[in-house]
Amino acid sequence: MNRFIAVAAIAVALMQAVPASAAKNVVLVHGAFADGSGWREVAEILEDKGYRVSVVQHPETSLDEDVLAVKRVLAAQDGPVVLVGHSYGGIVITQAGGDPKVTALVYVAAYAPEDGESAADLRQKMPPASTASKRTPDGYIQLDPAQFHQDFAADLPAKTARFMAISQVLPNASVFSTKVSNPAWKNKPSWGIVASEDRAINPALERFMYQRGGFAVTEVKASHAVYISRPKEVAAVIVEAASRN
Known part of the structure; x- marks a missing residue:
């Protein structure tokens, strides 16, 4: 009997963790050189709070194909969605976030381009510290594994960063030069971390983009892999975005 009461109490607590008026669906979009597995701790924190979490595994072959992958996941949601993007994922959510199910956007160390702007345009404004990227003969981009820890994930254990370096997903170079249209952040409440x-995206550029868009901004002392190294702080911003929609 006591066990039943305890389980019931936990269930009630989880239901109460998500405000009645909140968006209960969260869709997480990874960036370049990574895949969706990096969102694991953020997803688990959100699920423990009662949110329904989906992680997009987009191919990084073109912006159009990545946007379609996000829209495929959005179509499966049963209500309002907080759409979250890390790094290049910010470009993807900027283009895909016009979907009517999306009620808020969260940019995590991410690009937030203006109409007619690309990642390459933004990087020229304020170049990053990293010089680790190099182009393959067939037009994809790789981060030098020897520099990956320092430039992408300096606050993660060396073994973790090493595995990320040797398992990185190479994006097609075109994803950084493709310009967006009708940025979703112009019409949706947005948050930026x-x-x-x-070192992969200039922090000054992140501040510039978020301030330009009127985002609610949170600053975290972390590397580009902030979504992995500081999952509690990232999850807290997502919860804030969800609770206001």
């Missing part, structure tokens, strides 16, 4: 120790 600045990773203050970021």
Whole structure:
């Protein structure tokens, strides 16, 4: 009997963790050189709070194909969605976030381009510290494994960063030069997380983009891999975005 009461109490607590008026669906979009597995701890924190979490595994072959992958997941949601993007994933959610199910956007150390702007355009404004990227003969981009820990994930254990380096997903170079249209952040409430120790995207550029868009901004002392190294802080911003929609 006591066990039944305890289980019931836990169930009630989880239901109460998500405000009645909140968006209960969260869709997480990874960035370049990574896949969706990096969202694991953020997803688990959100699920423990009662949110329904989906992680998009987009191919990084073109912006159009990545946007379609996100829309496929959005179509499966049963209500309002908080759409979250890390790094290049910010470009993807900027283009895909116009979907009517999306009620809020969260940019995690991510690009937030203006109409007619690309990642390459933004990087020229404020170049990053990293020089680790190199182009393959067939037009994809790789981060030098020897620099991956320092430039992408400096606050993660060396073994973790090493595995990420040797398992990185190479994006097609075109994803960085493709310009977006009708940015979703112009019509949806948006939040931005600045990773203050970021070497892959200039933190000053992150601040510029988020301030330009009128985002609610949170700054976290972390590397570009802030979604892995500081999952509690990232999850807290997502919860804030969800609770206001």
